[in-house]
Amino acid sequence: MSEGMTPSQTVGPFFAMRLPWPEGPFVVPEDTPGAITIIGRMYDGAGNVIPDGLVETWQADPAGRFAHPDDPRGPSAAGFAAFRGFGRCPTAVDGSFRIVTLKPGPLPAPDGGTEAPHLDVSVFCRGLLDRVVTRLYFPDEQAANAADPVLASIDEPRRQTLIAVAEPADPAEPNSSLAGPDTVLRFDIRLQGDGETVFFDV
Amino acid sequence: MTPDVSPSGLVLPSYERPDGVHPALDFTGYRSTALRHPKQPLVLLPQRLTEVTGPLLGNDLILPTDTDLTMQHAGEPQGQRIILSGRVLDSGGRPVPDTLVEIWQTNAAGRYRHAREHHPAPLDPNFTGVGRAMTDAGGNYRFITIQPGAYPWGNHHNAWRPAHIHFSLFGRAFTQRLVTQMYFPGDPLQPIDPIFNSVTDPKARERMVAQFDIDLTQPEWALGYRWDIVLRGPRATVFESEVDDE
Numbered sequence: 001m002s003e004g005m006t007p008s009q010t011v012g013p014f015f016a017m018r019l020p021w022p023e024g025p026f027v028v029p030e031d032t033p034g035a036i037t038i039i040g041r042m043y044d045g046a047g048n049v050i051p052d053g054l055v056e057t058w059q060a061d062p063a064g065r066f067a068h069p070d071d072p073r074g075p076s077a078a079g080f081a082a083f084r085g086f087g088r089c090p091t092a093v094d095g096s097f098r099i100v101t102l103k104p105g106p107l108p109a110p111d112g113g114t115e116a117p118h119l120d121v122s123v124f125c126r127g128l129l130d131r132v133v134t135r136l137y138f139p140d141e142q143a144a145n146a147a148d149p150v151l152a153s154i155d156e157p158r159r160q161t162l163i164a165v166a167e168p169a170d171p172a173e174p175n176s177s178l179a180g181p182d183t184v185l186r187f188d189i190r191l192q193g194d195g196e197t198v199f200f201d202v
Numbered sequence: 203m204t205p206d207v208s209p210s211g212l213v214l215p216s217y218e219r220p221d222g223v224h225p226a227l228d229f230t231g232y233r234s235t236a237l238r239h240p241k242q243p244l245v246l247l248p249q250r251l252t253e254v255t256g257p258l259l260g261n262d263l264i265l266p267t268d269t270d271l272t273m274q275h276a277g278e279p280q281g282q283r284i285i286l287s288g289r290v291l292d293s294g295g296r297p298v299p300d301t302l303v304e305i306w307q308t309n310a311a312g313r314y315r316h317a318r319e320h321h322p323a324p325l326d327p328n329f330t331g332v333g334r335a336m337t338d339a340g341g342n343y344r345f346i347t348i349q350p351g352a353y354p355w356g357n358h359h360n361a362w363r364p365a366h367i368h369f370s371l372f373g374r375a376f377t378q379r380l381v382t383q384m385y386f387p388g389d390p391l392q393p394i395d396p397i398f399n400s401v402t403d404p405k406a407r408e409r410m411v412a413q414f415d416i417d418l419t420q421p422e423w424a425l426g427y428r429w430d431i432v433l434r435g436p437r438a439t440v441f442e443s444e445v446d447d448e
Contacts, residue, residue: 005223118252
């Protein structure tokens with residue numbers, strides 16, 4: 001049936017006219033207890049920062065559930081009212097992006113296994129004719145990461161491109177009382193070349 | 203007949219893969235792809251919970267003027283008024299209801315309202331060139347806007363983009379996310395545009411071109427164009443008992 005689908009085209013250099021919105025980078029409001037900040041930069045194959053990129057994230061809530069009809073378990077009983085699951089941030093002139101969210105829980109897989117906590121990440125920019133998709137995993141989940149079937153399928157050292165790195169503080173808010181161990185994570189995205197991020201055919 | 207139940211009790215949809223539809227990421231005719239395409243092969247990602255769900259963004263993002271780009275300022279914009287309507291469908295032919303459609307485009311002179319835009323064509327104080335709509339229960343969307351213009355870009359000598367409108371779509375699942383461009387019929391720039399021709403299958407390319415529609419056209423007021431968008435759809439469920447029957 002793929003013959004009927006509409007092809008992808010590049011987002012181009014001017015998507016910032018429409019796609020970003022003020023709350024976009026905030027999957028939860030910044031003052032939410034337990035909020036984490038994901039920072040990173042986007043790089044091209046020459047090591048230059050990409051100042052006209054767009055990052056989107058999609059993830060489960062802290063209980064590992066989705067408020068979506070195709071999650072057969074239904075939404076979390078606990079409820080995460082302000083949690084949207086979706087984040088969107090354009091890159092700045094220095095290639096940087098920043099997403100504020102809650103850490104997702106682990107997920108059951110249809111084969112009976114368990115997926116380690118992760119975010120799905122879509123990357124768009126001028127020069128990308130289709131989005132590329134990667135995953136962000138967490139550095140404090142070593143046992144779960146070791147058992148994750150997707151991570152396990154990728155050899156070192158490339159596997160490390162999918163695991164965020166704990167940062168001491170958020171450069172945007174170095175004095176924030178919320179910034180502490182494991183609350184700021186760095187996830188750089190390298191589209192090509194040395195340290196090229198693992199991208200997925202989804 | 204009971205559905206196949208997996209060991210975890212999870213039964214998830216499985217989305218068609220868009221084999222051969224989308225452009226290759228390293229399309230040499232489009233210069234900016236050179237340093238921005240991954241060189242390592244993509245890793246096959248099984249479609250699990252994160253991939254078969256997706257953001258269901260709602261009407262709270264839509265302002266009343268978001269579907270009529272000619273009503274966003276004090277006066278009317280310059281250019282040919284058009285009505286642009288169509289359906290968002292999945293590859294099984296099912297409508298995709300209640301999904302956000304985002305668009306952005308140049309004004310009638312081929313100029314984007316953006317700080318990094320250098321084309322010396324006039325800005326229009328009455329036109330921003332951005333819109334949002336939600337599809338209805340039948341997957342229908344509708345915008346009123348202005349025919350965008352062609353514009354030069356630095357890709358090669360005398361390079362001009364054919365008139366187009368950028369579209370961003372979510373569908374209902376992460377797998378369905380699509381950003382694309384809609385083109386206009388009969389545009390002489392299409393055969394020489396690297397981005398349009400990065401889609402190498404001529405039939406797939408034609409699916410990016412809207413059709414003029416006299417029935418959508420409103421007398422004494424605006425031309426009508428119709429454009430349907432087809433996202434990846436879930437495969438039909440296969441029950442294990444059916445497989446056993448074969």
